[in-house]
Amino acid sequence: MPTVTMNINGRQMSANVENRTLLVAALREDLNLTGTHVGCDTSQCGACLVHVNGKAVKSCTMLAVEADGADVDTIEGQANADGSLNVIQQAFQDHHGLQCGFCTPGMVMSAAALLKENPKPTEAEIRNHLEGNICRCTGYQGIVNAIMAASGQSVAMAAE
Structure with a gap:
């Protein structure tokens, strides 16, 4: 299985994933970032939206291997540095x-x-x-x- 490394919310993180693993699954299951939700798996609902290299992406439509080397921002990274709501x-x-x-x-x-x-x-x-x-x-x-x-x-x- 390939190793995917991403800069997630300013922190480098890696996971071993199958080539067919969706980005949302890698975030939730392999990297334990469960704030990104799976709502439909068909790109209809937007619950899985993250930012990849500054662009809004429905992570149920992107393979994790496509995000290798990317900057990924998730809901977990939205809070202020002190943990308060942005x-x-x-x-x-x-x-x-x-x-x-x-x-x-x-x-x-x-x-x-x-x-x-x-x-x-x-x-x-x-x-x-x-x-x-x-x-x-x-x-x-x-x-x-x-x-x-x-x-x-x-x-x-x-x-x-």
């Missing part, structure tokens, strides 16, 4: 952008990718960006409000 995570908590929490890691990672690319997105841009993430609990308004707040914009700008 701006996006805190906004999700403050604006009820989560309910059961299953989709939340993918939503936070998706929001981080959006805000990196577009620091002040409109509500329509947020909703468009989240099309690849499914939430079965919240109805999305809390998620949109959270992303608006994390971007430093007034939540009142988002339609209720």
Whole structure:
């Protein structure tokens, strides 16, 4: 089995994986980074979203061997250095952008990718960006409000 080495959340990590092992499985099962969730295995829900070399990737669609040598950021790396919630995570908590929490890691990672690319997105841009993430609990308004707040914009700008 090949050894895959990645720089995950700023730390070099390695795992022996089969060639067919998905990145999400390597993260969860081989590297014990269980914050990335498996929701559908078909790239529909976005629960497995991580950043690979700065790009948002659904890790259920990428082989672990394809990430060899890559910089990978997961939900575990989103907290501040002192362990407190980062701006996006805190906004999700403050604006009820989560309910059961299953989709939340993918939503936070998706929001981080959006805000990196577009620091002040409109509500329509947020909703468009989240099309690849499914939430079965919240109805999305809390998620949109959270992303608006994390971007430093007034939540009142988002339609209720």
